[in-house]
Amino acid sequence: MEVVAASACREESGTGGGKRYGHPDILAANLESLARHRQPLWKMVREKGGAGGDAGDVTRHWSGVAGHLDTVPAGASGLVVFLGMGSGQGPLLLLGERPELAQFAILEPSVDVFTAAMACLDLRPLFEDPRVLFFVGEIDWDGFGEEVYRVASLEDTHILRHLPSFNWRPALYGALNDKAYMLLNQINASGSTTRQWGPVFMENRLANLTTLRHANTLDDLRDLFAGRPAVLVAAGPSLAKSIPELRRLVGHSVLIAADSALAPLLQAGIVPDFVTSIDYLDLNFEKVAPYLDREWPFSLVTLIKACPLVVKRLPARHLFFAFAEDLPHQWIVEALGIRMFAPACSSVAHLSLGCALIMGCDPIIFVGQDLGYTDAADDHAAGTIIMRRELPRDREILRIPAVGGGQLPTDRQFLSLLKLFEDIIEGWPRHYVNATAAGARIRGTAELPLAEAARRHIGAPLAVGAKVEAACGGVAASRVASLVDGAGRNLEMAAAKRRQLREAVELGQAAEEQLAALAKRGKGMAGFQALPVPLQRLLARYDELNRAIDHDDGIWTQVIELTFGMLSDNDRCRTGNDRLRGREGYLPWTRAEIGRINHLNRERLAVLDRYAEGLEGLCRHLDAEGRLLAGKRPSVSELVSLYLAAGDYLLARREQARQATPATPAPDWLLHAGAIRAGMLDIAGADAAWRQAAAAAPEMAEEISGLRQRFAGEWTGFVQRYGNAGEGKDNFPHLLPIWVERVMGLMGERRAAAALLGAFFEGQAPRLAELLAGGEQTEAADVLRAWQALAPDAPSLHASIARYHACRGELVAAVAAMEQALAAEPANLDWLCFAVRTLLAAGRYAEAVDRLGRAVRANPQAGALWEEFGDLLMAAGDLQAAAMAYTHCRNALPDRKSAGRKLEACRMGNPSLPVVPSGDEEKK
Secondary structure (H helix, E strand, O other), X not given: OOEEEEEEOOOOOOOOOOOOOOOHHHHHHHHHHHHHHOHHHHHHHHHHOOOOOOHHHHOOOOOOHHHHHHHOOOOOOOEEEEEOOOOOHHHHHHHHHOOOOOEEEEEEOOHHHHHXXXXXXXXXXXXXXXXXXXXXXXXXXXXXXXXXXXXXXXXXXXXXXXXXXXXXXXXHHHHHHHHHHHHHHHHHHHHHHHHHHHXXXXXHHHHHHHHHHHOEEHXXXXXXXXXXXXXXXXXXXXXXHHHHHHHOOOOOOEEEEEHHHHHHHHHOOOOOOEEEEOOOOHHHHHHOHHHOOOOOOOEEEEEOOOOHHHHHHOOOOEEEEEOOOOHHHHHHHHHHOOOOOOOOOOOHHHHHHHHHHHOOOOOEEEEOOOOOOOOOOOOOOOOOOOOOOOOOOOOOOEEEEEOOOOEEEEOHHHHHHHHHHHHHHXXXXXXXXXXXXXXXXXXXXXXXOHHHHHHHHOOOOOOHHHHHHHHOOOOOHHHHHHHHHHHHHHHHHHXXXXXXXXXXXXXXXXXXXXXXXXXXXXXXXXXXXXXXXXHHHHHHHHHHHHHHHHOOOOHHHXXXXXXXXXXHHHHHHHHHHHHHHHHHOHHHHHHHHHHHHHHHHHHHHHHHHHHHHHHHHHHHHHHHHHHHHHOOOOOHHHHHHHHHHOOOHHHHHHHHHOXXXXXXXXXXXXXXXXXXXXXXXOHHHHHHHHHHHHHHOHHHHHXXXXXXXXXXXXXXHHHHHHOOOOOOOOOOHHHHHHHHHHHHHHHOOHHHHHHHHHHHHHHHHHHHHHHHHOOOXXXXXXXXXXXXXXXXXXXXXXXXXXXXXXXXOOHHHHHHHHHHHHHHOOOOHHHHHHHHXXXXXXXXXXXXXXXXXXXXXXXXXXXXXXXXXXXXXXXXXXXXXXXXXXXXXHHHOOOOHHHHHHHHHHHHHOOOOOOOOOHHHXXX
């Protein structure tokens, strides 16, 4: 889904299909229709509508017909939002020309314009169509959001602006534009994210809940630091300026760092009290990956659906789950007795703010919260692990007020984050200080330099760790039992729905077959009563069953993230079927509808199967863990195996550490130790443990090889998804060397690692060539550095390195690298040509001639280079040498006529040239 904006600015003469411009009957007809179909709007017009003065002039500017139809193409099926309706010509046009559109929303802040429009055109088609929504006068934004949410979250949204209205009253329509754009963008982004990543949300949530016995919730921190200052550290580029002052605040405030800011803080020797994490993608793990080697005193606060790699591997002292108001996990909220919800979180910095608010902190001081482009090169603070090195080229750059005065370049994504900060601040009365060194102004905050904010608001020491420790005692056991009970009820509901769905699929298939047979016999049916009685009974039962399936007793809400993607397809199909009935009648429509429902039911059944499998796995894990922990002497080996199976490597490490390392470790112990170390990125330790296990128990070699492949595969997945040499939005080639190094270490043997990684490099090689050809050397260098370890087994890597050196003018190094590639593939024509051309470019003609002779022997097609060499010599005036080069070309490629013509040109230019013998004559 995307928001597409356009402006209609061309004036048209004539009505363009509207009836009787300016005729008094039009106004009366419109009012009568409005009274019947839009009673609240009719009352507003009666009470507030007037002549409108120059509002009538605005309605005489007709929207550009071609512009509307270009912006909203044929077949569009989403939402169209009109910002200013003018005469109503634009909405009328699209209503007639784009019947597939699901919804129209007309936002007209001027009641006078709306009234004047009713005197211009017959607007009754708009008033009588339930797809058309009107918001006139003071816009009810909450109502607007609720009305358009489903369509805007599932489909594309097109925004059409009536420019004459914007010219007439810029402030009024400009504010309308900003508000509508931000709201629609938020809905579209949320819907698009859920559509694409909904299954990941569910999987993350269930995966994180395996750690429930070892976690707390934000309820346990409620008002823990009431009236004490909190400093919220984000990773904006300006953070570096605040680092010296932040060092002095440790131990005197509640220091809450976004996970992006963790690396810059720890590199500066600053350990926060809390780290917040929100991102659901596994890439987010890289923000904490360098810090798995020790137990940290800070606590981790994370959304329940955030990346499990962070939850299960970062050695934080305490883990707190945060819950936003989100329907799919409402049953978890109820089972755990959650009372405190995090405010809406569009970024990790919003979660930091929500955490501070729930803890009762006051004042709340923002640091590093730039919300704009305060640095010309980087979008995050120096030292941040996941960052982009160039500012976006595909975003509209806006200017907003900056801290300390002036204007800050930003974009609409940052503006959405800023707006959410301001909304939260407005709803939670506290003292807020914007101490960001450079960035956007945040409404509701006082602006102070950090040193001054510290002088005014931060004083006495604050033992954050001790208070958190006291708040975390003995709160998890009852929550686990309640969650398992809730999951059991969900599984019962899912089982009932699955039985209904299986029966419905069988009935639907039978109905499709009988309807197809009727159609084949040419039976036309006017309606349900005309169908054969047995088929009527079947369809009646089918309809009854589908109504029961559609009834949401709670289970469909829980799996909405898994069904989100099919909703828009189903809606679109149903709309198409309705049109089919009007064209072809009852029987084709019935067949199409049953086909649609059968397809939907099969997908729903697959969704419930998947969900039930995940819930059952979670319950099995929690039950098994409970039994093991309840034993008088819990089996370390069994618990470690349980945690490893769930990917809970941190818990496995802690559990194995409860007992001293055996003097002579058993092979199973070593196997577990290797897996724990691999998961916690102690790759050298993992390799050592596995080698020791293999030496002690050679029969384990195959199992160990499988473990190496599995753990290495985790990082080859990162290579494939995120190290993609400039392709796609999730592109971080500067992290590629880290992932390749992990794979090399985990595989334990260079050739095995090269075999696993080689295909990924070969896939990147064409894009790498494009980067080099385009002069994008920095990104290319990142990629090449990553793959250096493969060099002995990847000749194409040497070829790419050669091109990189050539781009930098390092011709000697370029030739050397290409010769390494040619040592493995001596007949590769592309590489041969590169080597010769590079030697020629370097003026090393003797070496070029020698290399060219060897190239032709390896691949005669390289003989074409003799012609290029001859051209250089002819241009230099050395006709004799040029003639020799053209002769070599003709000998290698007898059909290359251009070389023969140039040879004759050389002789004409210098008749004294001897006849150059052919190759055969030279041999004699």
